[in-house]
Amino acid sequence: MSGDIFGTGNFLNLYQRMPNIVTMNTVKQGVPRLKIPEAIMEGHCETYNADATTIEGQFIPLKYPTPGYSPVKMYYKYGGSHIGTMVDTNRYANMYRSDGLEFVVNQSIWFEGEAQFADVILPACTNFERWDISEFANCGGYIHHSFTQVNHRVAVLQHKCIEPLGESKSDIEIFLELSKRLGLGSVFSEGSTELEWCKRLFDGTDLPYKISWKKFLKKGYYVIPPLPEERRDPVSFRWYAEGRPKDTPEPFPAPSDYTEAYRMGLQPQSGKLEFESSSLKRYDPNDPERPPIMKYVPAWEGPHATELFAKYPLQLVSPHPKFTFHTQSDGKDSIINDIKDHRVLINGHYYWIIRINPQDATARGIRENDLVKAFNDRGAVICAAQLTERIPPGIVHSYESSAVYKPVGEPGRSPDLGGCVNLLTPSRMMIKKSHGMAANSCLIEITKWSDEERFS
Incomplete structure (x- = not known):
């Protein structure tokens, strides 16, 4: 709900119909998220920007620090889990503990992943404790006119079921309180509450021609009918x-x-x-x-990398998770933990799963649900082994995006019990002249792990 010219889809889609303050960020310095650790610990980094408005946008180099700007001293982490979803993510754990970062704020619902590294945690409430309005299965500003997984467009009003628990607040309330302390409260809120912003967005669409605000508020959704044949977009x-x-x-x-x-x-x-x-x-x-x-x-980590392959002879493939959306729904004592292909309960802890061919498992003395250490020069992760013929010999499979980061010892320098397999993936870009991670394949080795080792 913003008139941000560059950062949201609302300015493009609704600027004619939903008057609000048009805003822009005048700070031109930026740090790409895959290079945040280097920016903090080494004081500099370089990559390429991603400007989708023009085909030439892919060729614009982005350097940190930008001339005339201060180096980053404070890190405000709002949403997401870099340790679970980025690459070579021991770098992030070491970044948080480095002298180059003086202060960290984390705005979170759950005390997981990187929240434990924060100096101050601003507790955000869940979606059951705040108002919101959206369109179901719409990618928003990421992909224009993207309506996926459903046969109909569905406008949804997210009802506030209960008041925020404890001292938690909705994200918009947290930002409003910070804005007030900076003397910008009225500029940020534009005089509207959270529910009033939902009403403003509702009024900016065609929904009022189809359903009243009162009925929409009560019902909570509206199924948008398909256009008549003569009004549908051409092929x-x-x-x-x-x-x-x-x-x-x-x-x-x-x-x-x-x-x-x-x-x-x-x-x-x-x-x-x-x-x-x-x-x-x-x-x-x-x-x-x-x-x-x-x-x-050819990939840079594979059988052709003779010296590295002799040390780490298994190719790890780590796609997006099947049962969660990135880190959403994982951990948090969720019922998702009870899915046997997601995590396995062993000695009181739910372990992430790594899949291995029976031939490779037999060669290493590994049986079904044994705890194993998957490791390379970048880190180590403790997982539960699942033996399957669906994985060919020489390949192991484990989903990325564990929400839980639980190092056995010193963070950034010890095996992780949570299942963050992206500790093992390389931090190099797919290519030098682009900003894209190379997360889905790397070389590792696997050995059996005794649960008692965590206490030694």
């Missing part, structure tokens, strides 16, 4: 195939990115589908990591 790319101006509703490319006339041709400089990228050819045609014509490039 994507039909306009391009027939040589017509673009008539599909997505806002990109922006007018300046069309090579020919506005709405004629595709976003590449040629205006056509390209097998050889004209932008990459012009920018750096000899880049071995991102050539203009797509080709197979």
Whole structure:
């Protein structure tokens, strides 16, 4: 619910219909989240920005510190779990404990992951304790016109079931209290409460033509009917195939990115589908990591890495989790823990699962539900072994995004009992001239682990 020009989708979608204060962040210094540890501990980092408004946005270097700006001394962590979801994440644990970071605030519901590193915790309430309005299964500002997993668009009013427990507050209330202390309370709230903001957003849509606010407030949702046939969007790319101006509703490319006339041709400089990228050819045609014509490039950690492969002969594959959304729903004494393919209860602790082929398990004396240590030079994670023929020999599989970080000893330098397998993944970028993690494959070794070792 913001008029932020650059940071939210609301400015693009509702600026004509929902008057509010248009805001922007004048600070130009930024630190990419995959390089936060380097920025704090080494005092500098460099990567490439991601500006989706133009095809040239991928080639803009981003350096920290930016000339004229102060180095980061305070870290305000709001949502997310870098230790569970980023790469080589012992770096984050060591960052929190370094002298380069003077003060840490964590705004959290649960005391998990990185909350335990904070100097001050601002307790946020759950979604059962606050008002909100949204559209079900909509990616919001990430993907324009994205409506996934459902056959109908559904507008939803999230009812506040109870008052926030303890000293917790909703995120908007926490930000309002901070704004008041900075003398910016009225600028932030624009005089509206949390529920009034929901009403303002409701009034900015077409919902009032279909259902009254009173009925929507009582019912809690509205199923948006499909458009009649004559008003539905044309089939994507039909306009391009027939040589017509673009008539599909997505806002990109922006007018300046069309090579020919506005709405004629595709976003590449040629205006056509390209097998050889004209932008990459012009920018750096000899880049071995991102050539203009797509080709197979071997992964940097695999059987061909002879010396490393001799030390760590198992390839770890770590995709997104099946039973949670990143760290959401994991830990927190959730019923998700009772799913046997998610975590296994052993000696009073729910262990993350790692899947291994029976041949590899037999060679290491590992049986079903044995505790094992998965490790490489970057870290070690304690998991419960699950033997399966679905994993080929030489490969192990474990989902990323454990919400629990529970080091046996010194944080950042000891095995983790929580299951943060991203402690093991490399921190290098997919390519040097881009900001993208290379998280899904790395080399490790696995050995049996005795639960008594955690106490030794």
